[in-house]
Each structure stands twice: as C-alpha cells, then as structure tokens.
Amino acid sequence: MNPQFLFVLNSAIPDTRPLIDMDLQMFLDMVPNLVNFILIAVVMTYLLYKPVRKILQARADRVEGEMKDAALSKATAEELKAQYEQKVKEIETERATILDEARKLASEKRSQILDEAKAEAQDVKDRASRDVAFELEQTKGAVHQAIIDISTDMAAKLISATIDKDAHEKLFSEALAELEATTAFKTETVAV
Amino acid sequence: MDFSIVVHHGIQITDGIMFLITETTVNTWIIMGLLFLFGIVVRVKSRKWDFTKKPTGLQNFIEMCVESWEKFFIANSSTRVLYLAPWFFVLFMFLLVSNMIGVTGLRPPTADWGMTFPLAFSTFCLIIFAGMRHRPKKYLKGIFLEPLFVFAPLNIIGELARPISLSFRLFGNILGGMILLSLLYGIAPIFVQFVLPAPLHMYFDLAAGALQAVIFVVLSLTFVGIASED
Amino acid sequence: MYHPLAFAIAVSHIAAAIALLNGILTTMGQGKVAASAVEAIARQPEAKGSITTTMFIGCGFAETGGVYGLLIAFLLIFVNPLINNNIQYLLG
Numbered sequence: 448m449n450p451q452f453l454f455v456l457n458s459a460i461p462d463t464r465p466l467i468d469m470d471l472q473m474f475l476d477m478v479p480n481l482v483n484f485i486l487i488a489v490v491m492t493y494l495l496y497k498p499v500r501k502i503l504q505a506r507a508d509r510v511e512g513e514m515k516d517a518a519l520s521k522a523t524a525e526e527l528k529a530q531y532e533q534k535v536k537e538i539e540t541e542r543a544t545i546l547d548e549a550r551k552l553a554s555e556k557r558s559q560i561l562d563e564a565k566a567e568a569q570d571v572k573d574r575a576s577r578d579v580a581f582e583l584e585q586t587k588g589a590v591h592q593a594i595i596d597i598s599t600d601m602a603a604k605l606i607s608a609t610i611d612k613d614a615h616e617k618l619f620s621e622a623l624a625e626l627e628a629t630t631a632f633k634t635e636t637v638a639v
Numbered sequence: 640m641d642f643s644i645v646v647h648h649g650i651q652i653t654d655g656i657m658f659l660i661t662e663t664t665v666n667t668w669i670i671m672g673l674l675f676l677f678g679i680v681v682r683v684k685s686r687k688w689d690f691t692k693k694p695t696g697l698q699n700f701i702e703m704c705v706e707s708w709e710k711f712f713i714a715n716s717s718t719r720v721l722y723l724a725p726w727f728f729v730l731f732m733f734l735l736v737s738n739m740i741g742v743t744g745l746r747p748p749t750a751d752w753g754m755t756f757p758l759a760f761s762t763f764c765l766i767i768f769a770g771m772r773h774r775p776k777k778y779l780k781g782i783f784l785e786p787l788f789v790f791a792p793l794n795i796i797g798e799l800a801r802p803i804s805l806s807f808r809l810f811g812n813i814l815g816g817m818i819l820l821s822l823l824y825g826i827a828p829i830f831v832q833f834v835l836p837a838p839l840h841m842y843f844d845l846a847a848g849a850l851q852a853v854i855f856v857v858l859s860l861t862f863v864g865i866a867s868e869d
Numbered sequence: 870m871y872h873p874l875a876f877a878i879a880v881s882h883i884a885a886a887i888a889l890l891n892g893i894l895t896t897m898g899q900g901k902v903a904a905s906a907v908e909a910i911a912r913q914p915e916a917k918g919s920i921t922t923t924m925f926i927g928c929g930f931a932e933t934g935g936v937y938g939l940l941i942a943f944l945l946i947f948v949n950p951l952i953n954n955n956i957q958y959l960l961g
Contacts, residue, residue, distance in 0.1 A: 460648075460651065462646060463641065463644060463646060465643050466642060466643060466751070466752065466814070466943075467752050471656065472657065475658070477754075477756055479660070479664050480663060480751075480753055480754045481761070483671060484754075484757060484761070487674060487733055488725075488726055488729040488730065488733075491674055491675075491678050491729040492726070495677070495678045495682070495701070496728055498682060499681070499705045500705060502685070509691065642943070807936075808937075810940070811936035812932070812936050814943065818943060851929065853925075853929070854926060854930065857926065
C-alpha cells in the first residue's frame with residue numbers, strides 16, 4: 448500500500464494525488480480545471496457557435512423576408528386578378544348590350560325592308576292590274592270601234608242592198624259571221 | 640494497482656498548499672487544443688460560407704449540430720435562457736470528447752473529481768443565476784418559504800446536493816470504466832490485449848461516455864430551465 | 870490479536886463488497902426500464918426511436934445508485950481512507 452500522506456508531510460511536491468481528498472488542496476486543484484473549462488467555453492463560443500449562429504440567423508431572416516415578399520406579391524397579383532375579372536365582366540355586359548342593340552336595329556331594318564318590299568310588290572301588282580285594265584279598256588274600245596265599223600259597213604251595205612231580198616239575206620248572214628268573229632275575239636280577250 | 644492522479648509538476652505556495660499541474664490538467668489542455676483546432680478550422684472556413692447557397696460538407700454538419708442543439712435546448716430547458724445555449728453546447732462537446740478520449744489510452748479528465756466538480760459547480764452557479772435573474776422573488780420564496788419556512792434547511796441541502804450528485808455520477812461512471820479496462824490490461828496476458836478490449840472500450844468509453852455526457856447536460860438543462868421558468 | 874493494519878485492510882475489502890451489493894437492485898431497476906421499453910415498443914412500434922433514446926437516458930439515471938456503490942468500493946480499495954487513518958494512528 449502506498450501511504451500518500453507521507454509525501455504531504457515530507458516532500459514538497461507529491462508524485463500522485465489521491466482520487467478524492469476532502470481538504471483544501473483538493474479544492475485548490477479544481478481551480479486550474481475550472482479556468483481551463485471557462486477558457487474553452489468562451490473561446491469555442493466565439494470560434495464555433497457565434498459564426499454558425501450568425502449564418503443560421505441570416506438565413507432565417509432571408510427566408511422570412513422572402514416569405515413576406517411572396518405574400519406581398521401574391522396580394523398584388525390577387526388585386527390585379529380581381530381588377531381584370533371586373534374588367535372582363537364589364538366588357539361582357541357591354542358586348543351583350545351592343546349585341547342587343549345591333550339585333551334590335553337589324554330587326555327594325557328587316558321589318559322596314561320587308562315593308563318596303565311589300566309596298567313595292569303592291570305597287571308592281573297595282574301597276575300590272577292597271578295595265579291589264581287599260582289593255583282591257585283599249586281592247587274593249589277597239590272591239591267597240593270594230594263593231595261600229597262593221598255596223599256602219601253593214602248599214603252601208605244594207606242601204607245599198609235594200610232592193611234585193613236575197614242580197615239582204617246574204618248581207619245579214621255576213622254581218623252575223625263577222626259579229627261572231629268579233630265575239631270570239633272578245634271572249635278570248637276576257638279569258639286573258 | 641494505483642489509480643491516483645499523476646502530478647506532472649507543482650509549485651509550493653505555503654506549507655502543505657501547492658499549485659499542482661496534474662494529469663487531468665494536461666489532458667484538458669490536449670482536449671482544448673483539439674477543440675480549438677476544430678474551432679479555428681470552422682472559423683476560417685466560415686468566412687467563405689454563403690448563407691444564400693445550399694450548405695455542403697462541414698458547414699452542413701455544423702449547422703445541423705447547432706440547429707438541433709437549439710431544439711434540444713428548448714425541449715429540455717426554456718426559451719428564456721436560450722443565451723446559455725453556447726455554454727452548454729461547449730460543455731456537451733467537451734464532455735463527449737473527454738469521456739471518449741479513453742480509447743487513445745489517455746486518462747479521461749472526467750475520471751477526476753477535480754474536473755467534474757467544477758463543471759457541476761458551474762451548473763449550480765448557473766441555476767442560481769437563472770433563478771435570480773428571471774424570477775428572483777418566486778425563486779427565493781421557493782427555496783426559503785416552500786412549503787413552510789421550517790423546510791428551508793431541507794431545500795438548501797437539496798439544492799447543494801445537486802452539484803455533488805451530478806459530479807459524482809459522471810465521475811463514478813467514467814472512473815469505473817477506466818478502472819475496469821485498466822484491470823483488464825493489467826491482468827490479461829500480452830496476446831489478449833489486442834482484440835478482446837475493443838468491445839469493452841466501445842461500451843465503457845464510447846457508449847457509456849456519450850450517455851453520461853448526455854445525462855449530465857440534460858440534467859443541467861432541466862435544473863436551469865426549472866429555475867428560470869414560472 | 871490481529872495486526873491493526875491487516876484488520877483495516879480486511880474491513881475495507883468487506884465494506885467494498887457490501888457497497889457493491891447494491892448492484893443487484895440497480896440491475897433489477899435497469900431490467901424494469903428495459904422491460905417497460907420493450908412493452909412500449911411492442912405497443913407502438915412507430916415510436917421506437919424516441920423510446921430507445923428515453924430508455925438509454927433512464928438506464929443512465931437508474932445506474933446512478935449502482936455507480937455510487939461502485940465508487941465507494943473503489944475508494945475503499947484504492948484510496949484506502951481507513952488504512953491511511955490506521956497508519957497515521959500507528960505512527961502517531
């Protein structure tokens with residue numbers, strides 16, 4: 448066994464120190480260890496922890512700033528979108544009104560054109576019927592003239608042939624034939 | 640077999656009072672060098688890092704660590720004491736490295752009560768600091784007047800037991816692993832010392848070390864969070 | 870009469886053995902933790918990751934008492950407070 452207390456009594460500096468010794472020397476031996484550890488803690492904080500913390504903080508700040516920017520631009524985009532949608536709606540209603548107006552105008556014009564066309568057709572029809580009536584009158588007049596002529600001829604012939612009964616008879620039949628012919632013409636024209 | 644801590648150098652101050660440079664201190668300096676090297680690499684590389692681009696490699700790893708650490712911190716403590724996150728981050732890193740340094744054959748600094756008690760004591764100071772800063776009246780009332788003023792000594796003893804319990808838990812676990820492995824190396828013949836200790840190292844140094852680091856930090860965070868929150 | 874130093878060494882080792890007896894209850898507690906974790910995983914297999922993490926942390930907490938006993942045993946064997954006191958007494 449190694450009696451360590453002998454060193455403490457006899458020689459100034461011992462070779463070994465006991466594991467646990469509850470005296471002043473033990474607590475004095477702790478001082479360099481404590482100083483060492485405080486030195487390690489302080490130096491390592493400034494060498495290792497602070498720069499890394501700074502980088503992490505900078506990154507966190509940047510991410511936060513970018514998030515803020517993104518939120519801002521999103522808000523602007525949404526506003527723009529709302530404006531655009533409003534505009535689209537307005538354009539839609541405008542288009543609808545324009546179309547309605549155009550349709551109304553077109554239908555008015557259509558009815559107008561139709562009316563005009565109807566009137567024109569009526570005109571044409573009227574003119575045609577007037578022409579027909581006129582022709583009819585003319586033909587009537589012509590037939591009348593022809594009858595007058597024939598009757599005049601007949602009268603002249605009658606006057607000249609009063610002497611002869613046979614001749615008279617003959618003239619009468621001729622006139623009758625002629626009349627028949629004109630009646631046939633007349634009926635023909637009426638049919639037309 | 641002697642598991643006392645080797646003293647490399649010492650200065651006599653007065654009779655029986657010495658300033659000792661122990662194995663623990665030297666191993667802490669080694670770990671400090673490793674951590675500072677890593678920190679300087681990160682610091683130098685971080686000048687070129689652009690936060691607008693996709694992180695790759697080391698940057699990705701470090702950012703993931705810090706980010707998940709803050710989530711862990713908030714889950715176990717409160718958002719009020721988030722300014723203490725770097726301290727506990729470095730504490731966790733230090734505990735992880737120093738518990739695992741046993742695989743290299745060095746003595747872990749945490750296998751010394753002279754190292755674990757200062758760490759637990761700093762947690763104790765932070766508990767008081769958080770309580771006094773964020774809700775001084777309620778904190779003091781919780782210690783001295785809850786549930787009755789008669790129980791004040793019990794509460795004070797409970798508060799004082801926290802750093803001791805924290806430090807002894809870590810110290811005992813790491814020291815137990817270290818002593819078991821040392822006994823194995825001392826007993827076993829030379830040809831057994833090559834492959835057989837590997838799984839034991841894996842358990843006692845890596846798994847138990849990481850677990851104890853997590854437990855130490857989780858308990859510290861919980862205490863600080865409870866002290867700071869209403 | 871035995872030599873006081875031999876007596877102190879024997880008592881130290883017996884005390885270390887008694888201190889290590891709390892490993893029984895510690896191991897039982899850890900077994901309970903693991904059994905509960907297995908039941909929880911069987912009930913909710915999708916929460917396996919978080920249950921495993923919580924189980925390891927719980928095992929660490931449950932280990933505390935056993936570790937205190939182990940620590941006391943180590944101190945009794947390797948730091949030898951009784952033996953040091955005894956030697957001091959013999960010399961003084």
